[in-house]
């Protein structure tokens with residue numbers, strides 16, 4: 001009797017959970033619209049809803065191009081962007097939990113205009129207790145950093161026309177028409193709506209075109 005009861009309770013509580021909403025965010029360092037989306041939409045939404053509701057994958061590469069030559073690439077905002085994308089790829093690789101790498105990227109976005117790219121990431125790593133030696137060793141390792149750039153290139157949808165490029169459960173989240181990321185995620189989640197979903201953010205995001 002007791003066993004039957006326990007089993008039915010377990011089944012009842014499992015029925016309310018659902019798979020998290022898959023969110024792919026393609027960004028590039030020094031892209032103002034990416035910074036805006038990350039800071040104003042992604043981070044607060046993730047902080048409010050958490051990993052049970054959102055499965056976040058951040059890919060820092062954006063409109064960069066791998067060139068035919070060995071270890072050669074071109075980035076929209078120049079060398080600093082290539083370098084910044086690499087620091088972010090390294091942080092994501094070393095700290096796969098979005099709770100750790102999202103705030104690191106958000107911190108960089110806030111201070112990146114005020115100091116050199118390496119100094120900005122060092123400041124953010126130190127502030128957040130991340131292993132700066134590990135992150136910079138990854139960035140400075142030509143083989144490791146190139147491998148991560150290639151993986152990020154492959155994970156960036158080739159049909160993207162701007163960044164931030166956001167894909168939610170396989171569908172493009174169109175920044176031309178969508179203004180409420182938080183509400184969109186709440187709607188997309190098929191489990192019981194978290195209490196936070198009764199509140200809303202609404203933002204219009206600028207974009208960096210892919211020329």
Ligand SMILES: *[C@@H]1O[C@H](CO)[C@@H](O)[C@H](O)[C@H]1NC(C)=O
Pocket residue numbers: 019020022055056057
């Ligand atoms: C989260 O997304 C990644 C990348 O798309 C995928 O490999 C993984 O299976 C997803 N996890 C869950 C719990 O859906």
